[in-house]
Amino acid sequence: MIRIKNIRKNFAAQEVLKGLSLEIPKGRITAIVGPSGCGKSVLLKHIIGLLKPDAGQLFVSGEDICQLNGRRLNDIRLRFGMLFQGAALLDSMDIFENVAFPLREKTRLGKKEIKERVDRELKNVGIVGMNAKYPAELSGGMKKRVGLARALIMQPEIVLFDEPTTGLDPIMKKAIHRLIYDTQRRVGFTAVVVSHDIPDVFEISDDVAMMYGGVIIEQGTPEVFQSSGNPVVKQFLKGEVTGPISVS
Amino acid sequence: MFLVEFIGRTTLNFIGKLGQRLVFFLEALYWGLRPPFRLFEVAKQIHFIGVKSLFVIILTASFTGMVLGMQGFYTLKKFGSEGLLGAAVALSIIRELGPVLSALMVTGRAGSALAAEIGIMRITEQLDAMDTMALSPMKYVVAPKILASLVAVPLLTAIFDIVGIVGGYVVGVHLLGVSGGAYTGSMETSVAWKDVYSGIMKSISFAALMSWICCFEGFYADTYSGHGAEGVSHATTTAVVLSSVNILIWDYFVTSVMI
Numbered sequence A: 001m002i003r004i005k006n007i008r009k010n011f012a013a014q015e016v017l018k019g020l021s022l023e024i025p026k027g028r029i030t031a032i033v034g035p036s037g038c039g040k041s042v043l044l045k046h047i048i049g050l051l052k053p054d055a056g057q058l059f060v061s062g063e064d065i066c067q068l069n070g071r072r073l074n075d076i077r078l079r080f081g082m083l084f085q086g087a088a089l090l091d092s093m094d095i096f097e098n099v100a101f102p103l104r105e106k107t108r109l110g111k112k113e114i115k116e117r118v119d120r121e122l123k124n125v126g127i128v129g130m131n132a133k134y135p136a137e138l139s140g141g142m143k144k145r146v147g148l149a150r151a152l153i154m155q156p157e158i159v160l161f162d163e164p165t166t167g168l169d170p171i172m173k174k175a176i177h178r179l180i181y182d183t184q185r186r187v188g189f190t191a192v193v194v195s196h197d198i199p200d201v202f203e204i205s206d207d208v209a210m211m212y213g214g215v216i217i218e219q220g221t222p223e224v225f226q227s228s229g230n231p232v233v234k235q236f237l238k239g240e241v242t243g244p245i246s247v248s
Numbered sequence B: 001m002f003l004v005e006f007i008g009r010t011t012l013n014f015i016g017k018l019g020q021r022l023v024f025f026l027e028a029l030y031w032g033l034r035p036p037f038r039l040f041e042v043a044k045q046i047h048f049i050g051v052k053s054l055f056v057i058i059l060t061a062s063f064t065g066m067v068l069g070m071q072g073f074y075t076l077k078k079f080g081s082e083g084l085l086g087a088a089v090a091l092s093i094i095r096e097l098g099p100v101l102s103a104l105m106v107t108g109r110a111g112s113a114l115a116a117e118i119g120i121m122r123i124t125e126q127l128d129a130m131d132t133m134a135l136s137p138m139k140y141v142v143a144p145k146i147l148a149s150l151v152a153v154p155l156l157t158a159i160f161d162i163v164g165i166v167g168g169y170v171v172g173v174h175l176l177g178v179s180g181g182a183y184t185g186s187m188e189t190s191v192a193w194k195d196v197y198s199g200i201m202k203s204i205s206f207a208a209l210m211s212w213i214c215c216f217e218g219f220y221a222d223t224y225s226g227h228g229a230e231g232v233s234h235a236t237t238t239a240v241v242l243s244s245v246n247i248l249i250w251d252y253f254v255t256s257v258m259i
Helices: A040-047 A070-077 A095-106 A111-124 A140-152 A170-187 A222-226 A231-238 B002-032 B039-049 B051-078 B082-123 B126-132 B137-175 B180-190 B193-219 B229-258
Strands: A002-011 A014-024 A029-033 A055-060 A080-083 A158-162 A190-194 A207-212 A215-220
Touching: A002 A040, A014 A040, A014 A055, A014 A207, A014 A215, A029 A040, A029 A170, A040 A055, A040 A158, A040 A190, A080 A140, A080 B126, A095 A111, A095 A140, A111 A140, A140 A170, A170 A190, A207 A222, A207 A231, A215 A222, A215 A231, B002 B137, B002 B193, B039 B051, B039 B082, B039 B137, B051 B082, B051 B137, B082 B126, B082 B137, B082 B180, B082 B193, B082 B229, B126 B137, B137 B180, B137 B193, B193 B229
Parallel strands: A029 A190, A029 A207, A080 A158, A158 A190
Antiparallel strands: A002 A014, A002 A055, A207 A215
């Protein structure tokens, strides 16, 4: 579904992606893990075309999105949904308007159909009777749920999750993970979950890839990943301060 | 060698940034003039930029007109021409002070808010979220603000002109004893349509300049050193300073052409 081939990205003098390659299979949940600041979110932004690599290719269903601009890129983006780390809900709109926004602007659905779909999507993520509230009035967990509803409202083939559980309490973390898992199994989209929420993220993942030093250093099922002999993976899984991953 | 390299790099950097700004403005105009028009959003912005700036515009205009009336009276008195006070106040305000002061006031009140609002949307990834939904932030966020400025600032300038002239009248006629008929009569004979036209054209160009610079700085708030709140603060300050300075510089060139 998504094939990333040898992509490189520099920000000023810092090289964040150093020839990273990765294959993300269709209809499965792939978790991308790695230490903070290793470039996971940068990778996600490349997948949806928010950033362009300095070199390399990124294929979505066989099409290299690095070569696309304007309308063709937007056509590809319509196949995506994305849940941002801070949910990125539009401050000036209430919850209903936030979720309805892409439907209003990108489809010809009538008011009644839009209302039905938005209400259904919000109900699926456990948000009921709060349509008129604004993002500033919501807790972190609620924002993520509304963000998820917005990401799914266009029934995308691929959904990207950028650290969906960061800043949440352990119960809400489990609830969001469960929500991602259940929704993916129900709808069948391809999910890419960027997280450093170890080991919880393994419970919902079909595949795990670890990013370190600007490349993918390990990829496999959660079981294979957890039994890896790679010292970097071992240190990351155990959360040890000393080892090949420098804390400074 | 180092100096040549430095000059070359700086020049290329400057031209690159200028080009980026120009593309930004043209893109905003393209989205703003392309149907379907987001009239509700434009009206909302006209309310924010125009209606909410009314108080500060009326306050500034009335005192500017009053000061002009007083200064003008004592200057003209030296030449025995107090009767020309109306013409002096009206021409100064319509041709110069109205457009410039209105634009500077709107920059301080609304331009800074435009830059801050867009900057916050940038750092909280709201603009990225719109991009991922294939919805152009230029269309939904930037274009309505620029279009609204193009409507609101000339209207505010017109209000400034009227209030300023009335302020001059109050001081000149009621406090300093100039004849009311002389004040309005001299104004009527000396103010031509060309003066009003040049004032309105100036204010439209100032509106474009102010909204363009403020929206641009907010849109790229994440490129400033010290991302986050510091980046937005930097972007807002830069937006206000650059807009104000550019309005004054642009005013000189427009005046040279239109005089």
